[in-house]
Amino acid sequence: MFILTTAVLPGVILILLLTVGRKYAHLTLPVYALITLGIGHGVGLFVAPPDREMGDVQRIMYAHVPAVWSALVALVINFGCSVAYLFNPSWKTDSLAEASAEVGLLFGAVGVLLGSIWGKPTWGVYWTWDPRLTTAAIMLVAYMGYLALRRFVEDPEKRATWSSVVGIIAAVDLPIIWFSVKWWRSLHQVQSSPKTTDVAFQLPLRLSSYAFLALAALFIIHRYRIAMSERKAEVALPEALPTDAQANRTAGVM
Amino acid sequence: MEAPANALPPAIALHDVSKRYGRHWALARLTYSLPSGRSLLLTGHNGSGKTTLLRLVATALSPTAGRVEVLGRNTVTDQDAVRQEVALLSHASFLYEDLSAVQNLMVLARLLGLPSPGDVASELLTRVGLTRRTDSPVRQFSAGMRKRLAIARLLMKKPTMALLDEPFGELDPAGIQAMEVIIGELKASGVTVILATHLIEQGLTLCEERLHLQEGRAVPA
Amino acid sequence: MSRPRPIGMLRAAGVLLGKDLLIEWRTRARLNALVFFALSTLLLFSFALGPDTKLLERNAGGYLWLAILFASTLSLGESFRVEYENACMDGLRLAPADARAIFLSKAVGNTLLLVLLGGLLIPVMVALYGVKVVLGVGDLLTTLVLGCMALAAPGCVYAAIANNARARDVLLPLLLFPLIVPALLAATKAMALVLQGDPMDQLGSWFGLLGGFNLIYWGLGFVLFPRVIED
Numbered sequence: 001m002f003i004l005t006t007a008v009l010p011g012v013i014l015i016l017l018l019t020v021g022r023k024y025a026h027l028t029l030p031v032y033a034l035i036t037l038g039i040g041h042g043v044g045l046f047v048a049p050p051d052r053e054m055g056d057v058q059r060i061m062y063a064h065v066p067a068v069w070s071a072l073v074a075l076v077i078n079f080g081c082s083v084a085y086l087f088n089p090s091w092k093t094d095s096l097a098e099a100s101a102e103v104g105l106l107f108g109a110v111g112v113l114l115g116s117i118w119g120k121p122t123w124g125v126y127w128t129w130d131p132r133l134t135t136a137a138i139m140l141v142a143y144m145g146y147l148a149l150r151r152f153v154e155d156p157e158k159r160a161t162w163s164s165v166v167g168i169i170a171a172v173d174l175p176i177i178w179f180s181v182k183w184w185r186s187l188h189q190v191q192s193s194p195k196t197t198d199v200a201f202q203l204p205l206r207l208s209s210y211a212f213l214a215l216a217a218l219f220i221i222h223r224y225r226i227a228m229s230e231r232k233a234e235v236a237l238p239e240a241l242p243t244d245a246q247a248n249r250t251a252g253v254m
Numbered sequence: 255m256e257a258p259a260n261a262l263p264p265a266i267a268l269h270d271v272s273k274r275y276g277r278h279w280a281l282a283r284l285t286y287s288l289p290s291g292r293s294l295l296l297t298g299h300n301g302s303g304k305t306t307l308l309r310l311v312a313t314a315l316s317p318t319a320g321r322v323e324v325l326g327r328n329t330v331t332d333q334d335a336v337r338q339e340v341a342l343l344s345h346a347s348f349l350y351e352d353l354s355a356v357q358n359l360m361v362l363a364r365l366l367g368l369p370s371p372g373d374v375a376s377e378l379l380t381r382v383g384l385t386r387r388t389d390s391p392v393r394q395f396s397a398g399m400r401k402r403l404a405i406a407r408l409l410m411k412k413p414t415m416a417l418l419d420e421p422f423g424e425l426d427p428a429g430i431q432a433m434e435v436i437i438g439e440l441k442a443s444g445v446t447v448i449l450a451t452h453l454i455e456q457g458l459t460l461c462e463e464r465l466h467l468q469e470g471r472a473v474p475a
Numbered sequence: 476m477s478r479p480r481p482i483g484m485l486r487a488a489g490v491l492l493g494k495d496l497l498i499e500w501r502t503r504a505r506l507n508a509l510v511f512f513a514l515s516t517l518l519l520f521s522f523a524l525g526p527d528t529k530l531l532e533r534n535a536g537g538y539l540w541l542a543i544l545f546a547s548t549l550s551l552g553e554s555f556r557v558e559y560e561n562a563c564m565d566g567l568r569l570a571p572a573d574a575r576a577i578f579l580s581k582a583v584g585n586t587l588l589l590v591l592l593g594g595l596l597i598p599v600m601v602a603l604y605g606v607k608v609v610l611g612v613g614d615l616l617t618t619l620v621l622g623c624m625a626l627a628a629p630g631c632v633y634a635a636i637a638n639n640a641r642a643r644d645v646l647l648p649l650l651l652f653p654l655i656v657p658a659l660l661a662a663t664k665a666m667a668l669v670l671q672g673d674p675m676d677q678l679g680s681w682f683g684l685l686g687g688f689n690l691i692y693w694g695l696g697f698v699l700f701p702r703v704i705e706d
Binding site: 086138139141142144145148149152153154158161162164165166168169170172173176177179180181183184 | 629632633636639640641642645646649650652653654656657660661664680684688691692695699702703706
Binding site for chain 2: 154155156234235236
């Protein structure tokens with residue numbers, strides 16, 4: 001029963017908001033996020049017990065973990081769009097790829113930053129070379145490269161094709177990086193991270209995760225709209241094939 | 255446009271072809287058919303879409319909308335087949351600056367699978383009058399010499415259709431005359447020539463059909 | 476006279492590789508500059524990291540691979556600049572030459588160049604950092620070849636993209652460096668074992684990682700490179 005309410009119900013609601021209620025997502029998502037974040041962080045900060053080993057510092061997990069998960073979801077969306085674009089070019093796919101990469105990068109950076117802040121009191125250092133952190137850092141640079149590429153290519157079709165290629169390669173690379181760093185580190189002592197199995201942690205964590213997902217979805221939707229209008233400004237969209245009337249107008253201008 | 259009188263597919267057939275660069279439509283809903291065996295003169299101001307049209311026919315580009323057929327084959331789905339029949343002489347020379355004339359030709363000869371590439375290369379160099387300075391890199395060539403080497407490259411392919419984008423550009427009067435001779439020889443050997451040029455006089459003597467473009471559309475000349 | 480017939484992909488790759496090697500030979504001065512660049516990188520590491528010979532010795536493999544990595548951005552960029560001058564890439568596409576053959580020839584050519592570079596740097600590294608090649612030439616060469624292959628394949632895909640974008644000199648390393656981290660890790664680790672000995676017999680697993688990485692990236696390059704160069 002507990003699992004049903006905390007894990008499944010908010011998820012179902014979120015999916016409904018994103019699919020059926022798509023038109024009003026920009027209104028409903030902030031409300032959803034506010035509610036789930038309010039409850040999630042409220043419980044996480046004040047009600048849930050402190051960690052046995054780390055104490056209250058562990059509570060940053062309720063922001064750090066959801067941020068990273070949301071980033072990963074966004075980057076998976078980017079991968080999906082990159083593959084989809086190569087099979088069926090469309091400006092919508094390209095705009096969604098751009099939006100999800102940016103939001104993924106943002107949430108990823110926030111996640112890494114929070115992880116760093118968490119690390120100082122718990123491990124004594126801001127940074128360590130454990131597989132997850134290392135992969136996260138490389139991921140940030142890789143997607144900064146992706147966004148830089150988008151900035152530096154002027155032709156919209158080429159930009160879409162090339163960023164799809166780069167997006168695919170970057171996404172395929174991430175698991176490889178994780179494995180190789182894990183292997184690399186396996187010779188050295190691995191820092192432990194908190195186990196999130198304790199039931200008391202689950203409710204705030206789940207709600208916070210949904211909250212962050214909703215926020216990520218909201219940001220992606222807005223960014224997608226911005227990207228689509230940028231495309232419209234750059235490109236005479238195929239729907240607007242030039243008619244004779246249009247030609248007469250432009251002939252006058254030129 | 256009349257339907258082609260013979261049973262062969264048209265040399266080129268453009269069906270409602272549009273090509274966009276960013277916001278600018280280089281070609282706008284162009285429909286045109288060149289009957290088999292006829293040569294075409296392509297005219298129009300700079301920016302009217304001549305180069306884009308030639309590149310579309312050459313399969314260097316794919317159309318944003320519409321369909322381009324060359325010798326009955328679609329340039330997008332049948333790309334390789336078209337590429338084997340068609341050769342393009344472009345503004346860019348396709349030449350490696352650091353290789354010599356012979357070496358440049360031999361790369362293509364080998365790619366085409368020609369037997370004795372060295373002989374083929376020498377023959378072509380003689381034909382276009384580039385027999386001296388055989389070892390110098392192309393970097394040291396004049397514009398006219400590059401043009402001659404570029405046309406040699408085109409001739410090597412023995413194309414069914416030759417697309418010539420401003421072939422007389424950067425040539426002196428002697429060079430222009432030599433180029434006219436080569437184009438005439440191409441035509442005589444049954445190659446369909448599509449020629450884009452500002453030198454309308456030369457173009458009209460060489461070509462039977464004419465297509466005048468303005469802002470990506472066909473207009474009366 | 477004979478009408479041209481299409482040749483197979485591998486043969487086309489061979490022709491194009493020959494062309495690239497010929498261009499490299501005719502512009503040897505560029506190669507020399509590349510070697511000197513890599514050499515000075517190796518030197519600079521020893522200055523930057525101080526005279527602690529133990530430290531230099533332990534990390535020699537890493538410095539070598541960094542030098543090769545930095546040099547690769549130059550060589551990869553140059554390899555494709557040659558194609559985009561005069562639109563030679565278009566000339567190849569329209570010949571027609573199979574885009575996958577172009578990829579193969581570029582990737583193999585750049586691998587060869589980097590292996591050659593590595594081969595020239597190793598004696599310098601041995602001298603500068605006071606290391607010995609404990610495991611023998613075979614393992615050394617395997618490490619070198621696998622690592623250079625892992626740099627060259629994705630490097631070619633990215634160099635083709637970067638050459639057509641603005642800020643091309645910055646874009647190539649920015650795209651490439653995060654990507655090749657696993658290869659760099661594995662190659663450095665393997666090189667360290669080759670130079671210092673492998674008591675726990677780990678070299679095989681690092682070769683395995685490098686091999687797997689190569690398989691994935693040459694495969695991806697094969698599939699994606701045509702999309703990169705077609706218009």
